[in-house]
Amino acid sequence: MWNERYASEEYMYGTEPNAFLAEHAAxxxxxxxxxxxxxxxxxVFLASLGLEVLGVDSSDVGLDKAQALAGKKGVKIQTEVADLAEFEPQENHYAAVVSIFAHLPGSIRRRLYPLVEKSLKPGGIFLLEAYTEEQLPRKTGGPKDLDMLMSKAKIEQDFANYEPVLLRVLEREVQEGQLHTGLASVIQFIGRKKA
Structure with missing residues (x-):
C-alpha cells in the first residue's frame, strides 16, 4: 500500500518537517x-540541523524519495527498509527517537515500543505526534481504525517508564502535503528515558 501511495513524483506529505518536531528539535x-x-x-530536516539520522520505513519507494530529497537539500541520511512489526533497533544507541504520524496496531506497538526504549540511551528523548481517537470521523488524515489512533491512556500505558516532559491533546491545523490537511485532533508527547 505505501509503495503505491508514494509512487507519485509528488511528496504526499510535503517536504517540510512536521511542525511539532520542528518546534522541539532543539x-x-x-x-x-x-x-x-x-x-x-x-x-532531512533533522540532518540539516547536523544530526545523524536513520529513517526506517516499510516502503523502499518512500525511502528512495527520502534519499533524493536529502540529495536535493545537500544533507546525508541513513535509511533502512524494515517492517516495524519485525524491526529491532540497536540497543543503547540512540539519543532520540521520533514517531510522527506513525500509526501502528496495538499488537505492534506493544512489541516495538519496549525495544525502542532499550534502543535509547539513558536520558534519551522519545518525541511523538499522532492522531487521536477523536480524529476517526474526520476527513483530514489518519487511519480509519480506532486501534491505530492514540489517546492519553495509550501513551501513559505505552510509555510508563519515561519521565513525561510534555503530553497534550489538542486540535490544530495540519498542513502536510495533500494527505494531512485541515483541522485535526492530535496528541503530542515528549518523554525522557529515565537514567
Missing amino acids: MLKGPVLSLAEGEGRNA
Missing part, C-alpha cells in the same frame, strides 16, 4: 531514529 541530539519515515521530510 531538544534532540543524535543519533536519531525516525520511525515510519516515509518520504524523508523529517529525517
Whole structure:
C-alpha cells in the first residue's frame, strides 16, 4: 500500500518537517531514529540541523524519495527498509527517537515500543505526534481504525517508564502535503528515558 501511495513524483506529505518536531528539535541530539519515515521530510530536516539520522520505513519507494530529497537539500541520511512489526533497533544507541504520524496496531506497538526504549540511551528523548481517537470521523488524515489512533491512556500505558516532559491533546491545523490537511485532533508527547 505505501509503495503505491508514494509512487507519485509528488511528496504526499510535503517536504517540510512536521511542525511539532520542528518546534522541539532543539531538544534532540543524535543519533536519531525516525520511525515510519516515509518520504524523508523529517529525517532531512533533522540532518540539516547536523544530526545523524536513520529513517526506517516499510516502503523502499518512500525511502528512495527520502534519499533524493536529502540529495536535493545537500544533507546525508541513513535509511533502512524494515517492517516495524519485525524491526529491532540497536540497543543503547540512540539519543532520540521520533514517531510522527506513525500509526501502528496495538499488537505492534506493544512489541516495538519496549525495544525502542532499550534502543535509547539513558536520558534519551522519545518525541511523538499522532492522531487521536477523536480524529476517526474526520476527513483530514489518519487511519480509519480506532486501534491505530492514540489517546492519553495509550501513551501513559505505552510509555510508563519515561519521565513525561510534555503530553497534550489538542486540535490544530495540519498542513502536510495533500494527505494531512485541515483541522485535526492530535496528541503530542515528549518523554525522557529515565537514567
